[in-house]
Amino acid sequence: MNKGYWKLTLALVVVLASTYTEASFSRHMDDFIKAVKQVEDGDPEAEPVVVLRRLRRAAGLKDAFIQHYLGDANSGGPEMEAGLSNYISKVVKHKVTADAREDGVVLTSDGTTVALRPLLLGIETGFLSQSSGRVRGLYQLTLAKDLSLSLRHSSPLPQRLGPDGCWDSLTSPRVFTLSDAPTLLTHSQVNGGMDGVILGMEVAAKTRHPLKLSSLLTEYYCHQLGNNGLDTAPRLISRHRRENFRGLVTPPVLARKVMKSVELERRLKGRSKMEVKEKKQLMAVVRKGLKEFVHMYMDCPPIIPRCMWGAEPYRGTPTNLSLPLSFMYIHHTHTPSQPCLTFEQCSADMRSMQRFHQEDRGWDDIGYSFVAGSDGHIYEGRGWHWRGAHTLGHNSIGYGVSFIGDYATRLPSQHSMGLVRDQLASCAVGSGQLIANFTVHGHRQVVNTSCPGETLYNEIKGWEHFREVKKKSA
Template structure:
C-alpha cells in the first residue's frame, strides 16, 4: 500500500506540473534536477533514495533488457506511472534528462553543475541505483555497478571506433549557450558515443554508487546526496569528503578503480550485452578494450580537467593567433598577483578569468589573456590560449614554453596542495604524454627569465623543489628567504588562540568548554574580586595549571592575551580575526564563562553575563569621561603591523578605556554567552570559536547569522534593549564601587544614559568599517580636498570589475587593493575613487572616507558620497544584508553624524552621468525603491 500511495503522489505531482508549468520552467542545470527531487521528497517525507531513483527512471521511460537483467525491473512498487497521466511537456523534460543522445553537434540529456562541468543524468542515477543494489543483485559475470553505468558504454564506443563506425573513440567536451540558464549544449568537435559529459556522469555514478554500497548507515535522501557531491552551499558541502566532491572526480575514480579491473569489467559487460542482443562474437575484444582504455586513462585520469574558454565567457582573440611548434621545452610558472585571492568556485574563477582577459586586452593592448592555462583553487585548470596558441606570458620566451599561472598572490602563502598537484603532476604528465612538452622539459619561475617578482616568494620556493625545476642565472629578483619562526611561536591572530585550545582538547578529549575557559583564565592570571564575586573562584577543576608547567613564552603569551591594556598608542590583549576585525580576548572568554554559569550563579543585583563582560567596562569609561580622566568616551579602532602575522596593534586616535577591540570582544562574549546559556550540551571551545569566526566551510556550517562575528552589531542590537543595558550598566558600576570601597557617584543614571546614547550611535546604528590601513591601502597621492559637510547626495555604484561579490575579508581587501591600483596606475587618480565600498562579508571598506572628496561621480564629487558595491549587479542583486548595510546603517550613521543632511537624496551613478550603466540594471531598480531616491535623471535607463 505504501508503494501504491507513493506512485499516486508522484502522479499527482507530475499532473500538477503539467497544468501549472511547462518545459520552459526548467533549464538544464543540476539545480532543476534537485528541485524535482526535493518536490518529490516534500510530498513524501518517507521517500528513500532508491525509491526516488527508480521513480525518476520509470517516469522517464529509461529501461532496456540489459538494465533489467542487471538491476531488476527498475521498480519496487506495484505499478509504474502511466505516461498518459503526465503532461506532454513534463514527460518530454524527464525523458530528455534520462535519455542521453547526440544529434549533430548538440548533446542532450546532460546538465550543467555548479563546478562548471557537464554531466549526463542517466548514468549518474543508474550508478546510484546499482550501488544501492550491488549486494542484493550479485551476478557472477559482472559487477553491476560498472556494467550498468560505465563499462558497456566504453566497450561499444571502442568497438565502434575499431569498426570505423565512429571516427572518435572518446569525447568531446562542449559548451552551454548560457551558464545561468543553460538550454543548449554544443559539442566542440566530432562526437563519439561517449562524450565528456557522459563520462562525467558515469564517473560520478560509480563513485557515489560505490560509496553507497559500502555505507552501513541509512543513506541520505537523494537531494542531500546530490547537493553534497556537487557542493551546493556551505551546509551541504560540509558533509562531503574529498571522495564525495564532483570537482575531484578524476583523481577519486583513479584511486577507486584499477585499470585491470576496469578492463575485465568492460570486456564482460560487452559480452553480456552481445548475448542479450544476439550479436555475433567479436575477435580480440580484449585487445580492442585494452587499447581504448589506454586512451581513456590518458584523457580522463592522467590529464587535469580543463574549463574551456567558452565556459568561462572568454572574448574572442583579437587578430590571428600564432600557432606553437610542438613539443615545447619549458614550463614557466606565474601567479596572477591580482586577483590576489585564490578562487574556490567556478563562478569566482570564471569571473577572475574574464577580469584578467579584459585587463590584458583593454589595458595592456594584447590580443588575448596572456597565459596558456590558469590554475584555480577549485580543482580545475582554465584554458587561456591553450595548447596550440602562443601566449604573452614570459617576454622573450613565449614561443618556447607554456605559461601557467596560479590565481592569487603567493608572495607569502602557497596555493593549496590540490592546486599545486594539478599543475606539478597532472598538467605536466598530460603535456608530455600528448607530445606537447618534451620529456626533458624544465620548469622555471617567471622571475628567472624576466625582471619580476612573479610567481611570488612562497610559490617560487615551492617550485624549486619540483623534479623538473632548473636553476638559471636570473635577471629577476631573487626570492626573499621565507621568514622563519622568530622568538615567539605565536602571532596575535585568533588562529593562535584556537591552536592553544585545540592542543588542550587533544591532550584531554573530555575537556568541556567551561573547563577550557577556566583553565585559560587561571593560567593567564586573569582574576579580580569583582570577577570572583560574579563567577566564583574561576575554576571547577581540582587544581589550576601551574605556571611552572608552561614554558616561559607560553605563560607570557597567555597572560598578554588575557590582560587587556593600552600603553600609549599600542593596545595589547587583542587578536585579529578572519573577518578583519580585532577582538579583546579577555571579555570574550569571560562572556562565554558567564553564559555557561548564568543559571547556576543567578545574582539578585545583576545579570552576570552583562556585568562580567561589558557593563562594568562601559560604566567606568563613561565615569572617567565625565570626570575628564579620559578625553574620549569610546574607541578608537586600530590597525595591525601585518595582517598575515599580526604582532603590534596601533590605535588610530586618542584612546578611551573601552576601545573598539574591547567592545568587539565584549559584544562577542555577550552574544556567545547568551546562546550558551540557552543551549543543551555546548560544543567544545575550539569548535565554538571556529564557527563564530567562520573558519573554513566545515566550521561555518554550524553557524546561524546570530553566531557569526561579522554580524555582531546587528545581533547584539537584536538581543539587548537599551533600557536593559542601561540598568545593567548602572548596577554593575554600583557593585564595582561596593567591592572596591569607592564613594557613591551622583547622577550615575544620567552619566550612563548619555554614554549609552554615544555607544548606540557608534556601535549599533553605524555600520562596521574596515579602515584603509587594514585592507592595505597605498598613500593618497598629493593633497586631499576636504568635503564641506553635511552633504546632500548619496551616489550608488557597482564595481563591475571585480565582478564577483567578495564574501571574506581577505578577498574584499584584495579587491580593494586591486581597485586602488587600477584607479591610481591606470586612471591616474590620486586614490581609489569611492568614499566607501560595500563587501558581501558584512563590512564597509573605507575608501576616501567621510572627510575627503572622492572621484566617483563626475561633476558631483563635492556634493555627495560615492558608495560602491563590489560585484557586477547588472542582472543580480547584492545580498540582503549588504543592501541593508548601505541603505539603513550607512545612511542613518551619516545623518546622525551630520555628514548627510536629513533630506539627502540617493541617485544611481547613471542618473547623473551620461552613458554609464552603473550601478547595473538590477541594483538600479532596487535603489529606486529606497526612501530617499531622487528623480530618474539623465543617465542610461534601467532595462
C-alpha cells in the same frame, strides 16, 4: 456549460501545468535536484531505490541491458505529475543531435557537465546491492558498455572519446553544444559515469545512513569550499571526481568490465559467444583504447574550456606553437590577488584578466596558456596550440601557467599546485605537448619581475623539473 467545454478546459489546464513545470526547471543540477525532491515529496516514505526506479521509468530507460541488472522500473507509487515526468524524461534521456547538441546532460555548480543516465544507473545499482550483498553491473551500466561502443567504433576522428562543449547560459542553461565532432562517449557521459561509479560504490558500502537521493546529490554536487579550497574539503564531492575514480578503478579491471559488457550484449541479442581469436583481438582493441581513456580522464586534470568561462574571441590570427615544447613557466596573477574558490569567481577572474590583457596591454588575448584556480580546475587560456604572451622572449618555447592570487607571502592550495606540478605536466608529456625532460622555471628567472611571488618561487624550486637558468659564458 456542456461537458465538452469542461473537458477541453481541463485538458488545457493539464497542458499548461505540464509546460509550466518543464519550463520552470533548467538543465542545471540544482534544478534537477529540485525535481528529484518533488518526486520524493510525492511519496515521503519511498526508499531511494524506489525513487530511482520512478526516475528510470519516467526517462524510459528500459532496454534489456539495463533490465538485466536492475529489473523492471515499474515500482508503483503515486502517478508522477505530467510536467515533472516530461522534464525528467528530457533531462535524463541521453542523445546527441545532428547539430551537435547533447541532451540528457546538466551543468553542475563546479562548472562541469554531467550526463544523468549513467549517474542514476550507478546510484541505483549501489542501493540495490545493499539488499543483494554484491555490487552487480556497476561498471557496465555507468561506463563499460558505452566505452565498448566507442572503442570498437570505426571512425575517421583522431580521438575516440569526447569532446566537451558549452552551454547557452550559465545562469539558466538549456542547450549544451559540443565543441567538436561527437564520438560515442562524450566528456559529459564520462563525468556521469565516473560519478555513478563513485556514488554507487559509496552507497553500496553501507557506510552511510539511509538518506534521500536529493540529499546525496546535494552533498556531492553543491558543497561550498572554505578558504583552504580542496585541501580541507570532504572526500565525497564532485570536485574530487578524478581522484576518487582513480582510487576505485584500475585499467585492467575496466578492460574486463568492457569485455563483459560486449559478451552480455551478444547474449541478449541471441548471438553466439566470441571465438577465442575474436576475443583476443577485441581485448587488444580495448586495451589500446583504454590508454586514451586513462590519459584523458585519469592522468589529465579537469580543464575548463574558454567558452565556459566566457572568453572573448582572440583578436587577429593566433600563432601556432611548434610542439613539443621544452619549458613550463610558472606565474602568479598578483591581480586578482585572492584565490578563487568557485567556478563563478574563477571565471570572472579569467574574464577580468583577459579584458586587462586585451584592453590595457593591447594583446590579442589573455596572455597565459593555462590558469589554475583553487576550485579544483585548470582554466584554458591560449591552450596547448596557440603561442602565449606570458614570458617575454620565451613564449615560443614554453607554456605559461599562472595561479590565481598573489603568492608573495603565501602558497596556493596544495591541491591546485598538484594539479599543475603533477597532472597538467603529465598530461602535456603524455599527449606530446611537452618533452619528457622539460624544465620548470619561475617567471622571474628569465624576466625582470618578482613573479611568481617569493613564497611560490621558493616552493617550485623543490619541484622535480625545476632547473636554475644556465648563465651565459662571457
